[in-house]
Amino acid sequence: MKAKKTIVLSVLIVLSFYQCKDNKDLQTKDASVTTVSTKSNEKQGQAFIKNDEGKPTVLSIAIGSKDHTTLVAAVQAAELENVLVNAGPLMVFAPTNEAFAALPDGTVESLLKPENKAKLALILKHHVTPGNYSKDFLKKFKQLGQASNENVSIEVKDDDVYVGGAKIIASIQAGNGIVHVVDKVILPEN
Amino acid sequence: MKQIFKISTVFLMIALAFASCNNGKSSKSNSALSSNVAEKVYVAPGEYDEFYAFISGGYSGNLTVYGLPSGRMFKEIPVFSQFPTNGYGYSEETIPMLNTSHGFIPWGDAHHPDISQTNGELDGRFIFMNENNTPRIAKIDLTTFETTEIIEVPNSAGNHSSSFVTENTEYVVAGTRFSVPIPQRDMPINEYKGNFQGALSFIAVEPEHGGMEIKFQVLMPGFNYDLSHPGRGKSHGWFFFTTYNTEEANSLLEVNASQNDKDFIAAVNWKKIEDYVNNGGGTMMPAEYAHNVYDETTHKATSTIIKEVRVINPSEVPGAVYFLPTPKSPHGCDVDPTGEYIVGNGKLSANLTVHSFTKMLAAIEGKKFDGEAYGIPILKFEDVLAGSVEQPGLGPLHTEFDDKGNAYTTFFISSEVVKWKLGTWEVIDRKPTYYSVGHLTIPGGNSRKPQGKYMFAMNKITKDRYLPTGPEMEHSAQLYDITGDKMELLLDFPTHGEPHYAAAMRADIIKERSKKIYSLAENKHEYAAKSDADTKVVRQGNDVHIYMTTIRSHFAPDNIEGIKIGDKVYFHVTNLEQDFDVPHGFAVLGQNNSELLIMPGQTKTSVWEPTKVGVWPFYCTDFCSALHQEMQGYVRVSAKDSNVPLKWSLGDDF
Known part of the structure; x- marks a missing residue:
């Protein structure tokens, strides 16, 4: 009876060790194939x-306009796309x-350089x-605080509104x- | 002494062996690396889950939306309970959703969500869900993830064997757990037997918009109708209901309802009854029940009280209802994807009973009856039995199916899920759950086309599974990989309320149809203001209607004067945004209901009855924009007899 017990115990021990070995093997094998996928942050x-359900954002309005290809290229070069779709x-x-073309020769090309x-x-x-x-509501302002951390002036001449010297020639509501x-x-200025 | 030494050595060795083994084991279950379990549930930032799971919130009254395999909760959809988070059941537009023939009920006990089907496959259009306590069925639209319809079920009580849909969503079916006097009347409780009845309601679903209407109710003997499922494929046209308390006891049911060796599965040929009804069959009886419908263009719910319902006595339609004897108070009643097998899980039985639809038809054909109950023929147990799974576990409750001919059954008492083979009835695998599992869900697991891959078990008891949170713990669920022969436990995740049952399906169909905004142009709310120019304040006696708009980052108007004590002020707030995921919130100091959360293009109304003179602020509760903190306004409240004129403005002094 006692002998029988000992045998049972030995078998148990052997089995337990066997089980351990098995797990270890599994561990090494699987560890080698573990990969964690990461996505690039670009785009x-x-x-x-x-x-396509919602009202277009300020970015999609610019992208959709044939008169603003330079601006869009600049936004892309500066990687500001995500800012322009923000909740705002x-x-x-x-x-x-x-307007961009009226800048001194070479200005735009220079600005688009990565450096x-x-x-x-x-x-x-x-x-x-x-x-x-709205353009009308802007007439109440003297100046605006821009995201550049500088102010721009607002001037009203007849029915026209000038922002930092630039005349508003059209307005489009965005999402x-x-x-x-x-x-x-x-x-x-700086 | 030597003996003791020897024994100690042996024990020490065993202890060491197990200890080292435990290390190995714990690294297997705890460390992701060793078995890749973590990778199987890892959804990288920005990536999507493969499946939606819609988990009933049970006594929260709501439905929660999860992703699988991550177990992340995405949303809680208010259904039967008021939800201050977005104003459901508090806003004027949604209060009618919770109306019943018993008046406004702020809470419900949600149970079994079921996704609509086309040709027996999940189509992802709607989810239906039952309220157990004050019997109702709700419909949630899966383009907006909003509750759009609730119908009360008359003559029912403990609406439990619900809300399962037929394979083309012809009907959503609601059976009563508690039998009651029909019609309700004042009578002694102990005259239950032979006098109470159980109603099985067939609610027709209009194919295009999903509108619900009670087509007929089958008035059955006074048993408890516990769970149900439709036939599918070859058994399409039938519906199966488990029963208990065929003893018809009305007290101490834990003893008195467990006397019969077998109860029944009721097989109802609803096509036959539908034909009968379409030919004018049945009786219209007086009833009173609410039908609440939310209109997506007026953004408003209406509640209509309906005064009659069509009832059918089974004896009027011979051959429409049969009883299949099933051992020991069966709970779950599940039909396999082929429609051949009907599994009845006898709560108190050691074996699982599986009936054969083919054999049932043959027995009916051969008129081999074993007596009748209240005129309903009882088939012979041996004649309809397909087989039984012997001694699979303790306390079987529910069964779902995969796409490979396997069934998975939960066992409450032995806290496990057992996988077994249809046809051979052999047990293939068993895995513990933590703890005391109720329902389980496989995506598409109660349709003709199970989508397999995962199974999750929803448990009633949590105990040590998470960091403790005092005496009350959220219930735990466990996710298993079922692609192999053996189930593999992948993940524990907490659920909200009581996760009674869940419906799950592949995300692709639903994901593509999910709405981003409500169209402002299509907004037909009677108090909508579609631009700042449309805003106004209108006094009608003591009612003051404020037509208000929100857009980043102001309310229009934001200064309001001329409100008096005793006024009932309606803030009708229209969100002018047409941009995905830009809701605005509204709250005013001292508001006695809840905030409003208004989706882009939507109008919602909050009623405020000011009790104190003063100037009270209101503000946007949802962090909407960079100028969110500036999105605020004031209401001036004057004494009852004051003559402050009604005035409203935005940016006047700028």
């Missing part, structure tokens, strides 16, 4: 959500291609106000704010 974020509210003063990304971003942010006001099309690039 990720709100700007890349497919949404955002008021964007969008210079036309013509000037920060400078470009600052100029673009100088065209953005946190807010959402996350408003786009005012302007005839000049508004350059920050």
Whole structure:
């Protein structure tokens, strides 16, 4: 009887060790195949959500406009897409291609260079106000605080509104704010 | 001494062996690396889950939406209970949703969500869910994830064998757990036997919009109708209900309802009854029940009280109802994907009973009856039995199916899920659950096309599964991989309320149809203001209607004067946004109901009856924008007899 017990115990011990070995094998084998997938951060974020139900954002309005290809190229070069689809509210003063073309020769080309990304971003942010006001309502303002951390002046001449010297020539309501099309690039003082 | 030494050595060795083994084991179950379990449930940031799971919140009255395999909760959808988070059941538009023939009821006990089907497959259009306590069936629209319809079920009590849909969503079916006097009347309780009845309600679902209407009720003997499922494939056209308390006891049911060796599964040929009804059969009896419908364009619910219902006595339609004897108070009543097998899980039985639909038809054809109950023929147990799973576990409750001919049954008492083979009835695998499992769900597991891959078990008892949170713990669920022969436990996740049952399906169909905004242009709310220019304040006696708008980042108007004590102020707030995921909130100091959460394009109304003179602020409760903290306003409340004129403005002094 006692002998029988001992045998049973031995078998148990052997089995337990066997089981252990088995697990270890499994562990090493699986550890070698473990991979964690990570996604690149490029082209990720709100700007890349497919949404044809809602009102277009300030970004999609710019992208959809044939008069704003330079602005869009600049926004992409500065990687500001995700900012322009943010909850905002955002008021964007969008210079036309013509306005960019009126800058001194070589200015745009220079700004689009990777080494000037920060400078470009600052100029673009100088065209953005946190807010959402119609052209008429803007007449009540003397100045606006821009995302560049500088102010721009508001002037009213007849029925026209000038923002930092640029005239508002059209306005489009966006899902996350408003786009005012302007005839000049508004350059920050610094 | 030597003997003691020897024994100690042996024990020590065993202890060591097990200890080292335990290390190995714990690294297997706790460390992701050793078995890749963590990877199987890991959904990388920004990636989507493969399945939606819609888990009943039980006594929360609501439905929660989860992703599988991650076990992340995405949303709680208010259904039968008021929900201050978004104002459901508090806003003027949604109060009618909770109306019943017993008046406004702020709470419900949600049980069995079931997704609509086309050709026996989940189509992802609607989810139906039953309320157990004050019998109702709700419909949730899976484009908006909102409750859009609730119908009360008259003549029912303890609406438990519900809300399962037929294979083309012809009907959503609601059976009564408690039998009651029909019609309700004042009578002695101990005259239950032979006098109480159980109603099985067939609610027709309009194919295009899903509108519900009670087509007929079958008035059955006074048993308890516990669970049910539709026939599918070859058995489409039938519906099966488990019964207990065929003893017809009215007190101490834990003893008195367990006297009979066998209770019944009731097989109802609803097609036959439908034909009978379409030819004018049945009787319209007086009733009183609410039908509440939410209109997505007016953004408003209406509640209508209906005054009659069509009832059928089974004896009027010979050949429409049969009883299949089933051992020991069966609970779950589940039909396999082929429609051939009907599984009755006898709560108190050691074996699982499986009936054959083919044999049932043959027995009916051969008129081989074993007597009758209240005129309903009883078939012979041996004639309809397909087989039984012998001694699979203790306390069987529910069964679901995979796409490979296997069934999975939960066992409450032995806390486990047992996998067994249809046809051979052999047990293939068993895995513990933590603890005392109720329902289980396999995506599509109660349809013709199970989607397999995962099974999750919803437990009633949590104890040590998570960090303790005082005496009350959220219930636990466990997710298993069922792609192999053996089930593999992947994940524990907490659920909300009492996760009674759940419906789950592949995410692709639902995901594509999910709405992003309500169209402002299509908003037909009678108090909508579609631009700042439409805003106004209108006094009608003591009622003051404020037509208000929200857009990042202001209310229009945001200064309101001329409100008086005794006024009933209606804030009708329209969210002008047309941008995905930009709701605005509304709350005013001293509001006696809840906040409003208004989706883009929607109008919602909150009633405020100010009790104190003063200037009271209101603000946006949802962090909507960079200027959210600026999104505020004031209401001036004057004395009852004051003559402050009604005035409203936005940015006047700027």
